[in-house]
Amino acid sequence: MDYVKTDKKWNAYWENNKCHLFNEKNADNKYYIMEMWPYPSGANLHLGHWFNFGPADTFARFKKMQGKEVFQPMGFDAFGLPAENYAIKTGTHPHDNTLKNIKTMERQLCDMGAMYDWEHEVSTCFPEYYRWTQWLFLELYKKGLAYQKMAPVNWCDSCNTVIANEQVVDGCCERCGTAVVRKEMTQWFFKITEYADELLEKLDSLDWPEKTKTMQRNWIGRSEGSEITFDLPGRKDGITVFTTRADTLMGVSYVVLAPEKALVAEITTPEQKAAVDAYRAETAKASDIDRLSSAREKTGVFTGAYCIHPISGEKIPVWIADYCLGTYGTGAVMGVPAHDERDFAFAKKYGLPVKRVIKAESGEQSELPYCEHGVTENSDIFDGLKTKDATAKIQEHLSKIGKGGKKVNYRLRDWSVSRQRYWGTPIPIIHCPEHGAVPVPEKDLPVTLPYNVNFTPDGASPLRKSDEFMNTVCPVCGKPAKRDPDTLDTFVCSSWYYLRYPDNKNEKAAFNPALINKMLPVDKYVGGAEHACMHLLYARFIAKALRDMGYVKFDEPFTSLVHQGLILGPDGFKMSKNRGNVINPDTYVDEYGSDVFRMYLMFRFAFTEGGAWSDDGIKSIAKFLDRVERIVLKSHSEAKKATSAAQSGADKELAYALNYCIKAVSADFETFSFNTAIARLMELVNAMYKYEAASNSNYAYLRYVSTELIKLLAPFCPHVCEELHELTGGKGSVFNKRYPVCDEKALIKDELEIAVQINSKLKARIRVPSEADETTAKNAALDDENVIAALDGKTVKKAIYIRGRLLNLIV
């Protein structure tokens, strides 16, 4: 069979006979499968896309053949930084490039032969879509879930612009090499922290990889502790710290503020100003990752200011140190050198007092720093209490005197959504000199992204330079006002796309809740593990927020999640243009056909593991399909000639092979174990050849097995199986047939082979009746000559019998 020609024939057939697309009438029986959509930055679909989409489509086709009404949409995450940077570099326009790339990718996806519902295609960069992204922003704003605050960005002084983390190389701007500094800017945030507890709790109910759930749990990072306020003399506010070890409060010898906190400048004494300013400037150059590194030397500077210990009333010096981050907790920590590694090193370095306030429960004097739980000492009225009790007592006391108390803290931060870039969804806010930030009325949406904008970086959000865009009137007072010049993080666009697919043509609303509540949640979501913490958390948050607004009825958008592994370059490194190890899937598709290529990907790699690319043995898949074609066609032509269908013992064996294959393949689908599923199909084909080689082979039966084989194989190589289905007289699409179901009766065996071990070493294999109990198995084993020889007259003390597997005799 010419696989490339077969691709074309059946792609055209599917195009003209929408035989396996979703039918809304049968939504009760829906199966919504979705792959993480591609980002159309490169001009082509890469191997990673193929590895994601090919197997996922195979799974979708399996569900279709199981009788599900499968909805498998596709779209493009079209806004984003790389498109903008590419345009800047080449002097082109991101809109034009993106549309061109989308066209190319659509063509490639069609070549792949996946059963996407193109009627439901969605792309984020079109006003028909981003109008509703803006609507979502406004809904969140109305609910108090969108707000503005100052937050740090990477700033390049030379380019005079904000730059992305990706563009920072060794602390310098990748374009010009200037040292990057952190700078505070006003930005929009979504209050994802409001949902921290639910995001954490509902993880338990999800059919997601355990590692992904663990990563999200750690990302949310819930910790129970205390908030403690140290007053600042002469000021109304104080310094509030978060700690999980309130029991060590009496051992505090200093307090540290994150250097970037605004408070620092306000409390620093004139004598310390120069040193503090210099330290703050230095800190602005370091990334959070560096600052959190425990290998980094602890540094800090005294501000000259003192705060008041809430219980002892002592004067406590206030320092700044870069290991304290402004974005975690309250941006301030208390220093207890005797009972914290880091504080101990810091205190030793700067000559701060070390006061022991915890001893081991056993009472022995351990070396400092002592960081374990224990019993309080030198703690005034709180002496002699275990960590848990001391914490509770101190919390109670603090809360009584209004200086803090029990507090739950999260590592999770609110989601920053403002981007000082052109190629994104404009933020639907108008800034009025009188009324402040005013939401754009819904009837005025979309706020259209203008085409003619100078988006080269020169100090401001690109949109700010477009008068036509910026100048508008305040919706409240009608006086001149300015639009928000920023665009939304592309993760906002992708946080709700699963809601738009089913209802993508809706011009009245983002989606029709009645339909969406029927279609959602997504039954299977397939995509990369790199999204474990951000995209997947954002999407969950948005679903919950919309639920609380009354738009949707479900709690979680993705019931079941699978990650494909990463396909590395032939050298074992991540594919990248810089490295020059990028593999283009098209060359293989053109040479072998998409079915062979798709199946090779599924057979070569474990889906969830991936691995380094190699085309070793890609021909073996074509060879296998040739083998399938030969036996299928031969069994059909021979069966016609045959006059009688003689029964034989071989039929029973082949029936076993067939049903075992059906059972194993069906189970493998559920775990995305495509490689082993294909191995089982190869075994079946081997069994068919063996059967055929037997002199008394029954072609009528072989023809039946062939028909089942075509159906079993169809999801893996859809074009080839449509062709075989037609060649063997099938009518219509093979995907309208039902997937074979295992006949358990055919799997019953009278006898099984089990292993016999003596002292856990394998000594023999014996055949026993399949229902044999321990005594029967033991007697059979003791009759075996290998066992007799190995026992060498020793007596059996104990036997461990695992039915159908092994018998271990301990002597």
Added chain:
RNA sequence: GCCGCCGUGGUGGAAUUGGCAGACGCGCCGGACUCAAAAUCCGGUGGUAGCGAUACCGUGUCGGUUCGACUCCGACCGGCGGCACCA
């Protein structure tokens, strides 16, 4: 650095979740068919020793739990993903 994952023959990967390590392929070796080659079909293939039955070793390294460990626990080595403006 922190969080998460991975490590099995010459090679890609299997292993019913603590029960016969290496399924199914690739590669290699041998045979059949052929004038020959290709294609196809059949057989073999973890290592060491032995003619052989068989014995010993073997899942990154070291240790532990267990009748039994690729699987569980501890320490280490190597690789990968994420770390909040790449998506």
